[in-house]
Amino acid sequence: MGIIFDVAIISYLLIALSLWIKYLSLLLKEQNISPEDKTICIITFALASIFWPIVMPISYAELFGSQNSIKKTLVGVNE
Numbered sequence: 001m002g003i004i005f006d007v008a009i010i011s012y013l014l015i016a017l018s019l020w021i022k023y024l025s026l027l028l029k030e031q032n033i034s035p036e037d038k039t040i041c042i043i044t045f046a047l048a049s050i051f052w053p054i055v056m057p058i059s060y061a062e063l064f065g066s067q068n069s070i071k072k073t074l075v076g077v078n079e
Contacts, residue, residue, distance in 0.1 A: 020049060 027041055 016052075 024042075024045065027038070027045065030038070033041070
């Protein structure tokens with residue numbers, strides 16, 4: 001179980017890194033935005049990258065929690 005988890009984490013990090021590099025290179029190549037807007041985009045991109053590991057688990061927990069409550073409502077299960 002530990003090896004599978006390690007492989008999944010490493011795969012996720014490699015994919016995330018490659019996408020991060022691709023998006024950053026596309027942003028830096030963009031010619032149609034002002035330097036100020038480009039700076040704001042880079043700051044936003046950096047903040048999103050920093051907070052992504054915190055926001056994603058919370059988002060998934062809320063998503064799965066709301067799906068369970070919807071299923072209980074549709075089925076008619078009362079707690």
